[in-house]
Amino acid sequence: MAKQKKLSKGQSRRISANHQKRLHKAKQQKADSKDITWQSDNLGPSEYAVVISRFGQHADIETEQGEILRCNIRRTVKSLVCGDEVFFRRAKVSEGDLAGVIETTEERRSQLTRPDFYDGVKVVAANIDQILMVSAVLPEFTPHIIDRYxxxxxxMGIEPILLLNKVDLxxxxxxxxxxxxxxxxxxxGYQVLSVSNKTGEGxxxxxxxxxxKNNIFVGQSGxxxxxxxxxxLPNAEILTKEVSENSGLGQHTTTVSRLHHLPSGGNLIDSPGIREFGLWHLDVERVTWCFKEFREFIGGCRFRDCKHLNDPGCMLIEAVSSGNISELRFDSYHRILESMADGRAGARAPRV
Structure with missing residues (x-):
């Protein structure tokens, strides 16, 4: 028998790609068949709920009666994250641990986003009312980080609360x-709270x-x-719980955002991936506008392309000189622009 000729690298790649296409097609056909099942008389009337966690094609939702149900997500629902308000239909006869199907989402009041070098801007949570930005004297009190937040x-149009922690130090x-x-x-006009977990202050x-409110805490390590x-949230150990990205069964685990009810009232949305916010996806003009005290001076500079550095006739520089804009914030503004330029350079780097 003649010895079989060894496949070239190109042939191996093509065979592997075709195999993956067949697997994807089979999975899609299986998903389509499940959709057909959910469209049958097995479904009840539409009900309102809130998404408390999302993983893969499934989501855990909480009904108005306080029930926690795991549901499939219609393929027509293009984006679904923790905090979304949805309408679902309950299955009269459930399939495994799936209690129904999410069919539509309500318009979001706000959305928490995170820029990603390769996937663009990602929405990680919805309908956040306020972000509590935690800073402390240790490891270091850094106004520049506050300004980035x-x-x-x-x-994003979400109310910030500045939270100074460890004031006992x-x-x-x-x-x-x-x-x-x-x-x-x-x-x-920003609200500032000073707290100490050690003394109980604040x-x-x-x-x-x-x-x-729907709340989220952000802050750097330490x-x-x-x-x-x-x-x-006394039972906060569940905040770092890992679930399966596809089935919630504990394999190929990934941290996910989850909504928790606070004993004192309100909700906490824990999003483990959010520690700080990248800003490289924003335009320079948008960053300028996001410094709220700059807004009354925007457009008043002598030159349309004013960089607000040493440009003659710069309204922002004049406002700093007159005390209408703090030097600290103006310095943060330019440091943010520099970091954005570095971030964009990194975003353009090829993926290895």
Whole structure:
């Protein structure tokens, strides 16, 4: 018998690609058949619910009666994330652990997004009412990071709350210095809370702020975000629970966003992938607008392409000189633009 000729790399790739196409077609046909099943008389009337978690083609939802149900998602539903308000139809006879099918979504009041170098801007949670931006004196109090968060919040249209944690570590002089910086944000209309999990300072005010709202905590490592979450949500160990991306059964696990009810009232949407917000996807003009104190001066510069650096006739520079814009915020603005340029360069780099 003649020895079989070894396949070239190109032939191997084509065979593998064709095999993957056949597998995809088979999976699609299986999904289509499931859709046909759900379109039968097996389904009840339309009901309202809120998505508390999403993984693959399934989502856990909570009904108005407080039931937690796992549902399939219609292929016509193009985007579904934690916090979405939906209408579903309950199965009269369920299929396995699936209780029904999600058919439509309500228009979102807001959406929490995260830019991705390869997949564009991703929506990770919906209908967020306020973002609590946690900072602390340790590891370092950094107004520049606060300004990055504020730009993201202004862009998404979500109310920010500045939360200074670990205030028990501040001596009188340090606290006065940081309070002077925070006054910059108070004068701009941003709400500022000072808390300490150790002494209990501000904790009740924080819990009150969360009532009746869909909330999310963000902050860099070391600022005490997890400790605060444990305080307002005692069973917070479930926040890092991993579920299967496809079936929720524990294999090929991935962290997912999940909505939790707070004992003191309100909801907490935990999104493990959100620690800080990249801004490289924004236009320079949009970032400028997101500094709210800049808005009354935008368009008044002598030159249309003013870079707000050393340009003659720059209204922003004049506003800094007159005290209408803080030097701290103006410095943050230019640092953000520099980091955006670096981020865009990284986004254009080929994937390896």
């Amino acid at each position: 504020l730009v993201a919040c202004e862009d 501040l001596d009188e002089q340090s606290r006065q210095h940081i309070d002077e910086i925070l006054n910059i944000y108070r004068k701009l 904790i009740e005010a924080l819990k009150h702020q969360l009532i009746g 600022v005490g975000k997890s400790t605060l979450v444990n305080t307002v």
